[in-house]
Amino acid sequence: MRVCMVAYSFYENDTRIRQYAESLIERRVQVDVISLRQKGQKRFEIIGGAKVFRIQERVLDEKRKWNYFFRVLLFFIKSLFFLSAQHIRSPYALVHVHSIPDFEIFAAVLPKLMGAKIILDIHDIVPEFYANKFNARPNSFAIKTLIRIEKICCAFADHVIIANDLWAEKLCRRSVKPKKCTALINYPELQIFARTQKQLRVDNHFSLIYPGSLNRHQGLDIAIQAMAIVKDKIPDVHLHIYGDGPERENLKALISDLKLDNIVLLHDPVSLPEIADRMASSDVGIVPKRSDSFGNEAFSTKVMEFMAMGLPVIVSDTKIDQFYFNESLVIFFKAGDELDLAEKILSLYYNRTLRQQLIDNGLQFIKSNNWKAKEKIYFQIINSIFGASVISEE
Numbered sequence: 001m002r003v004c005m006v007a008y009s010f011y012e013n014d015t016r017i018r019q020y021a022e023s024l025i026e027r028r029v030q031v032d033v034i035s036l037r038q039k040g041q042k043r044f045e046i047i048g049g050a051k052v053f054r055i056q057e058r059v060l061d062e063k064r065k066w067n068y069f070f071r072v073l074l075f076f077i078k079s080l081f082f083l084s085a086q087h088i089r090s091p092y093a094l095v096h097v098h099s100i101p102d103f104e105i106f107a108a109v110l111p112k113l114m115g116a117k118i119i120l121d122i123h124d125i126v127p128e129f130y131a132n133k134f135n136a137r138p139n140s141f142a143i144k145t146l147i148r149i150e151k152i153c154c155a156f157a158d159h160v161i162i163a164n165d166l167w168a169e170k171l172c173r174r175s176v177k178p179k180k181c182t183a184l185i186n187y188p189e190l191q192i193f194a195r196t197q198k199q200l201r202v203d204n205h206f207s208l209i210y211p212g213s214l215n216r217h218q219g220l221d222i223a224i225q226a227m228a229i230v231k232d233k234i235p236d237v238h239l240h241i242y243g244d245g246p247e248r249e250n251l252k253a254l255i256s257d258l259k260l261d262n263i264v265l266l267h268d269p270v271s272l273p274e275i276a277d278r279m280a281s282s283d284v285g286i287v288p289k290r291s292d293s294f295g296n297e298a299f300s301t302k303v304m305e306f307m308a309m310g311l312p313v314i315v316s317d318t319k320i321d322q323f324y325f326n327e328s329l330v331i332f333f334k335a336g337d338e339l340d341l342a343e344k345i346l347s348l349y350y351n352r353t354l355r356q357q358l359i360d361n362g363l364q365f366i367k368s369n370n371w372k373a374k375e376k377i378y379f380q381i382i383n384s385i386f387g388a389s390v391i392s393e394e
Contacts (some may be wrong), residue, residue, distance in 0.1 A: 001029045001030065001094070001390060002030045002032070002090060002094075003021075003029055003030070003092060003093065003095070004031075004033070004073045004083060004094075004111075004215055005017055005031065005034045005038075005080055005096050005098065006033075006036075006083060006096070006097045006098065006104060006108065006270075007033070007034070007049075007098035007216045008036060008058075008101065009036060009123075010035065010036050010037070011035040011036075011052050011054075012052075013269065015192075015196045015273070016121075016163075016186050017033070018047075018050075018097065018377060019033075019187070019371045019375070021048070021049075022048050022049070022050070023379075024391070025049040025050060027391055029391070033047075033051065033053065034052055034055060034079050034083060035053070036055075036056055036057070036058045036075070036393065037054030037055075037056065037058070038058070039059070039137050055075070055207055056078055056080045056163075056224075062075065068133075068157065072100075072101050076106070076107055076262065080107040083108060084111075087110055087111045088110075089114065090318065091115065092116050093116060094116060094118075094119065094293075094382065095111050095112075095117075095118050095119070095158075096118075096121060097119065097120055097190075098122050098123060099120060099153075100126055100129060101121065101126060101127065102120070102126050102146075102153040103149055103153060103376075105118060105120050105153045106153075106156065106157055110352070112156070115279045116349060116386045117158045117382075118156065119157060119158065119159050119161060120153055120154065120159075120161070121162075122161065122162045122163060122167070123163050124183075124298065125162070125297075126214070127147050127169065127313060128151060128293055129294055130143065130291060131143055131292035131294070132216075132285050133215075133294075138293075139222050148241050148314060150174075150175045153179070154171070154175045154176040157175075158385040159180055160176050160180060160181045160182070161182050162183055162185070162300040163179075163299055164182060164183070164185050165254075166297045167183070168183035172335070181383055182377065184377055184378065185298075185299050185301070185324070186301030187301070187304065187374050188304045188307075188308040188370050189272075189367075190267070190371070190372060191278050192276050193279070193305045193309055194308055194309070195280075195308065195310035196311075205236045205238050206236060206237045206283050207237075207239075207240060207281070207284065208223075208238070208282065208314075209279060209282040209284070209311075210223065210286050210287070210288070211275045211279075212242075212243050213245045214243050214244055214245030214246065214247045214251060215244075216290070217246050217289060217290050217294050218247075218288070218289055218290075219288035219316060219335070219336070220241060220247065221247075222253055222337075222338050222340065223286055224239070224254050224255060224258065225254075225338035226338040226341040226344075227239050227258075227264050227290075228260060228343050229338065229342035230345050230349075231260065233346060234349050237263065237349075238308075239265065240262045241265065241266050242268070242275060243267075245285060245329060246364075248266070249303060251266060275309075279305070280309060283311070284311060284314060284348055284355075285303070285305075285306030285309075285311040285312070285313045285314070285343070286313070286314050286316060287306075287315040287320055288314075288316055289319045289321075289335065290335055290336055291316060291335035295316075295318060296320065296345060297318070299320050300321075303325065304365075304366060304369060304370075305320065306362070307329070307363065307366050308362075308366045308370065310328075310362070310363060311357035312331065312355045312362070313331065313346065314333060314341065315330045315331070316332070316333055316335060316336070316341075328358075329361050329362055329365055330362075331347070331354075331358065357358070361366055363373075376394070379391045385388070
């Protein structure tokens with residue numbers, strides 16, 4: 001059986017896509033990946049058994065909607081021809097297309113016409129993502145158009161996977177029948193994110209960590225402002241931010257303005273194993289998302305990755321995080337409120353017992369909420385659309 005993953009994403013840093021691919025490879029399925037590349041990366045590489053074709057370079061600096069759309073459209077055109085050529089050479093049984101954008105699914109039009117099954121995997125729900133990224137009104141022509149495209153794309157797919165239950169409920173109200181849609185959140189990969197003996201620290205730093213995209217809805221400016229409040233109350237406190245995105249220059253300016261250059265450290269992105277190492281030598285994980293229309297419902301796998309690494313987590317009280325977690329698992333702060341975030345950082349710093357309780361509860365939660373425990377849901381979806389047991393669920 002041959003499967004192709006198509007994603008406007010960096011495969012090596014996308015845990016969600018890698019988990020699908022590596023689970024299929026474990027079951028002797030041949031997996032190709034069509035994806036983006038970062039500057040300096042090879043155009044072709046075999047990663048964990050997957051053949052990765054990086055057909056387009058991307059820099060995460062899009063601030064204008066047309067700049068962003070042009071790059072997405074270019075990837076669609078390139079992937080359409082590349083996937084079609086690959087399929088003609090050696091047909092795929094399944095093409096698993098990852099959104100954003102939804103219309104990327106039509107890169108699989110030839111495989112679909114030739115009998116391949118198609119999964120649309122919606123990582124971020126597009127109309128809400130677009131509205132947040134470009135400040136579009138919910139009733140604008142652009143948003144209405146994106147909802148129409150969403151419906152057409154869902155109709156084209158044999159099955160739709162979406163990244164959390166709140167979005168599944170919304171999608172089923174407007175674009176797809178419930179029997180054709182499955183919510184599957186980003187579970188941590190324990191081969192990468194698993195607690196080990198903490199690295200020996202040669203300093204007395206109290207280190208907080210955030211790894212991920214540098215977008216406005218992630219609320220990193222709020223975290224930086226909170227650090228300005230706690231820096232005189234916690235000796236040697238540091239916040240390490242790993243990632244890239246359109247807010248990077250704004251965050252650098254804010255760090256400089258608040259004179260936090262030696263306290264808030266903005267690092268380039270690193271690989272997932274390296275991020276796990278950085279977590280292992282940190283004290284607290286932080287997820288400071290805004291509770292806007294997108295951030296309020298966008299699930300962040302970082303929360304459970306922190307838990308798996310044995311870190312207590314401070315997370316904003318968004319609707320999605322309160323849906324999946326409670327105060328026995330994480331410390332909530334009022335979204336958008338740097339004063340409340342600072343207070344929660346201080347409470348964890350002074351209360352070692354609370355930190356240990358959160359660590360213990362988080363590790364227990366992860367035992368039944370990790371990718372290896374949940375991967376059978378993916379195999380059940382595949383078997384259902386083929387109408388036969390083409391992949392073992394055990």
